[in-house]
Amino acid sequence: VDQTVLPWQVPSPETVGAILEAAQQDLTSTIPALLALAAALPSRKALSSEREQGELGGAVSGLIQQLAQIHPKSRPSQDCVEKAVMLIKDACSQDQAKVIELRKGVTEESLASRAASMPPSASAARSSACCAWPFGAVRLALRPSHITLLDGKAEAKLISGLDQALTKLLNSLSQAIAFDKVSLQNNIETWAIDQLTHLGGLNVRSYAVGQRLLVHQNGAWLEQAVTQSERSSAQHQFESNGGQLSVPLQPWNHAPLVLPLASFETLRARHASTLCSQHASIVDALSGQRLDIFDQCVPIKVVTTAEQALPSLTEVGGLASWLLSTHTGRRDSADTSSAACLLLTAPPAAGKTCLMSQLVMHVLQSKECDMVPILIKVQELQRHLLNETNQLIFERSWNWVDAFLQCVHGAGSDLYRMLRQALMARRALVLLDGIDEGGKARDAIERHVTEVLAPQGHAMLITSRPAGLIKDRFNEHFLLVKLEPLSEAQQKEVIVRRLGRSEHSGLLEYLCNPERVPLDNETQQRVTGNPLMLSMVISIFQTKQGTDSTMPATITELYETASRAMLERVDRKERGAAASAAAVPHLTSLLEATFFEAHAAEVRDFGDEQLNRAALALFSPDNLKELEEIKQLDQHPESRSACDIFASTLRAVREQIKRTFSSKLEQYPELSLDVACAALPAQAKEALRAVRERVAQDRLPLLSLLEAEPLRMRSSHLSFQEYFVVRAICTGKHRLPCESPPWKWGPFWANVVKMGSENGTEFGNGLLRAASVEGDELNIPRELDGDRPTVLGVVCALLGSLRVLDLSGNQLGPEGGAAA
Structure with a gap:
């Protein structure tokens, strides 16, 4: 059943009934009548005898009359009948024209042949009379034996031509009344659905007695x-x-019963309790402190960017109230005059996820709320969507939120059934956090949100970074809002809440000095207007109290100091400060490589495969390269060269591994990486073991454990992953997939490029190495692709590292884009 309900309107039962009746009549009467016309095709003999009359002949006119007696109700059926009549008349007209052409051609050919064979004495008579001779009338003027021979040839040619034309006419008539039953049925059903959709009738549900x-x-x-x-x-x-x-x-005030009401309410209360425990506080990644979502986090300001002003949407409480009131209007009076979906954009680390937690708590604390929040991180939706084992679930579900819930909770679980019932009643508040983190599935997810979920009438809040967002997609069903940076008053309020009134003066003094606080490259405002940056500054300030070390002066230094502090915080408790400081550099190298591998695959959630690849890239890059070559040969065997003996040997070794591990390698391709990692030096294997152990025990603040077996984790914040990717690129040790060079990067890489710009030529040199570019010359005419702002940032980073950069044919300007 199509679940599209917008635009919502209720046509009269008579109007809907008329459409359904028309479709039903055509399906049961018109189609059989059209199919029966095949038996009414005129015979060859009848067509031949009535040929001079064309469409007015008895056989053809009878066929046209039978079509006229069919009275289709739907537009597709009417068009079908009209087209058949037109084809029949055209076929008859073309046949008559062909008959005239054949007779004229044979006559002229015969006359010309006879004229050529006339004796000279007959030439004058031929000149005056040839144009008036009827077919075969020259018999008296020429020798009878010769005339008889030519007439026989002409007549035979004419008869053959007329016979071929008659066959063509018969075929044309047959095709004119050759109707495909399935196509007719599909066209009628499509017409009925389009009519009902236009009238709003497709949205109306009529339930049987007892439902x-x-x-x-x-x-x-x-x-x-x-x-x-x-x-x-x-x-x-x-x-x-x-x-x-x-x-x-109407769609917002009912749903088919999936669970008894008492069971539904019990499960809803349990779901609300779980959400409260998850979102009442957040853990500060740097300090490890748990912060109350209301007491220690300020309400983040939002501003409406839509044409219609919404003064209530000034902070997260206003967002919650607006979403609840919009749903109430739809539930009680089916008022769909305004959108019920919000698209909230903000730069990296601006507080989008924190805002989601605040929103969930506001909704759950509302006394009149009957909505059920469903919060989905888009990177998790992407992972399930791209998992081949879930393909049928997503294909068969009425939307991808329902499919995601099936994957996570199980289609037979009571929790899934409760959430499904809430979705069906349109009382679920769908919260999709980080649509920009959809990676390779981002475009498909954006289209599904705007073309499926929104027209189905769900209330939604979507968050995203601005980079790469196609805002036009969201114009019809969404209002656009964006997060404002923290004001100076809000920054001070956060500092006082975190540090107390007696210890915050030193930090405020630091913030008031524009020469000491890092500035955002784009806005030229101090970075502490960004909630994550402010949190990092507070934590760094706390660690530096009582020391001579200075506060960071750039964003890169800010991330570097914060990440080191995060790693040392846990390690210091167990080893002591000296041992911790010695261990961190070794650990951060592996983290850099792991984050790089994850980002190169455009994923937030990653596991053993990325970890193993990172270790090989660091400690055995040649082995990783060989594995990649084998993988390419497996995928493209035709690319093998005859002299590729070494690759053949490696292939044989891999086949032996396959036989040893049987079907395991087919099911788990990362095992081939495990085999390679088993031969790594002891220090590399110790680093791998340490990362896995720490993540499993939640002792690695930069990584969050999602699943222990098989190992699945993600960075505590995407911005930290992007920072470590920049570090990895600057080392020049890591290589990008050949199909993803920097000049073809999408918006997933936008913040990496922005952060990397602070590192000057070191970042540009690293980009060239990552793309396997040798020398100081790069020719990429007509090859710029991906997200244009991101790619232009890449070009700017490369300029300082190249002697020649050819960008011709990329539509960058009148000079063709060549720079040297």
């Missing part, structure tokens, strides 16, 4: 059974206090 529903009436959700309903009518009757209650059903 149990969850219905909202008089301020409460009730479990009801239909006692009376009419086809194509939204009006339904239910039992109520011994009488009958009539309710017009």
Whole structure:
């Protein structure tokens, strides 16, 4: 059943009934009548005898009359009949024209042949009379034997031509009335759906008597059974206090009963309790402190960028109130005059995820709220979407939120059934956090959100970084809002809450000095307007109190100091400061490489494969290169050269590994990396073991454990992953996939390029090494692709590292883009 409900309107039952009746009549009467016309095709003999009359002949006119007696109701069927009549008439007209052409051609050919064979004495007579001779009338003027021979040839040629034309006419008539049953049915059904969609009738649900529903009436959700309903009518009757209650059903005030009401409410309360425990506080990644979402985090300001002003949307509490009131309007009166979806954009680390937690808490604490928040991190949606084992689930589900819930909770679980019922009643508040983190599935997810979820009438809040966002997609169903940087007053409020009134003066003094605080490259405002940056500054300030070390002066230094502090914080507790300081450099190298491998694959969630690849890239890059070559040969065996003996040997070794591990390698391709990692030096294997152990025990603050077996983790914040990717690129040790050079990067790399720009030529040199570019010359005419702002940032970074850069043909300007 199509679940599209917008635009919402309720046509009269008579209008809907007329469309359904027309479609039904054409399916049951018109199609059989059209298919029966095949038996009415005129015979060859009848067509031949009536040929001079064309479409007016008895056989053809009878066929046209039978078509006229069919009275289709739907537009596709009417077009089909009209087209058949037109094809029949055209075929007859073309045949008549062909007959005239054949007779004229044979006559002229015959006359010309006879004229050439005339005796000279007959030439004058031929000149005056040839144009008036009828076919075969020259017999008296020429020798009878010769005339008879030429007439026979001409007549035979004419008969053959007429016979071929008759065959063509018969075929044309047959094709004109050759109807495909399946195509006719599909066209009629498509027409009916389009008509109902245009009128709003497709959105109307008519339930059979006895169908149990969850219905909202008089301020409460009730479990009801239909006692009376009419086809194509939204009006339904239910039992109520011994009488009958009539309710017009619309998408926001009912749903088919999946769970009994008591069970639904119990599960909803349990789901709300779980959300509260998850979002009432957040863990500061740097200090490890748990911060209350309201007491220690300031309300983040938002501003509406849509044309219509929404003064209530000034902070997260206003967002929650607006979403709840919009849903109430739809639930109680089917008011769809305004959008019920918000798209919130903000730069990296601006507080989008924190805002989501605050929003969840505001919604759950609302006394009149009957909505069910469903919060999904888009990188997790992407992982399930790209998993081949989930392909059928996503293909068969009515939307991808429902499919995701099936993957996470199981299609048979009570929790999934409760959430599904909330979705079906449009009382779920769908929260999609970080649509920019969709990686390779980003475009598909954006299209699904705007073309499926929004037209289905769900209330939604979507967050995203601005880079690469196609805002035009969201114009129809979404209002656009963006996060504002923290004001100076808000920054001071956060500092006082975190440090207390007696210890914050030194930090405020630092913030007031524009020469000491890092500035954002784009806005030229101090970076502490960004919540994550402010949190890092506070934590760094706390660690430096009582020491002579200075505060960071650039964003890169800020991330470097913060990440080192995060790693040392846990390690110091167990080893002591000296041992910790010695261990961190070794550990950070492996983290750099791991984050680089994850980012190169454009994923947030990663595991053993990226970790093993990172270790090989650091300690055995040649082995990693050989494995990549084998992989390429496996995928493209035709690319093998005859002299590639070494690759052949490696292939044989890999085949032996396959036989040893049987089907395991097919199921788990990362095992081949495990085999290679088993031969790494002891220090490399110790680093791998340490990372796996620390992540599993939640003792590596930069990484969050998602799943222990198989290992799955992600960076504590995408910005930290991007910072370490910049570091990895600057080392020049890591290589990008050949199909993803920097000049073809998408928006997933936008913040990497922005951060990397602070590192000058070191970053540019690293980009060239990562793309396997040798020398100081790069020719990439007509090869710039991906997200144009990101790619232009790459070009700027490369300029300082190259002697020649050819960008011709990339539509960059009148000079063709060549720089030297």
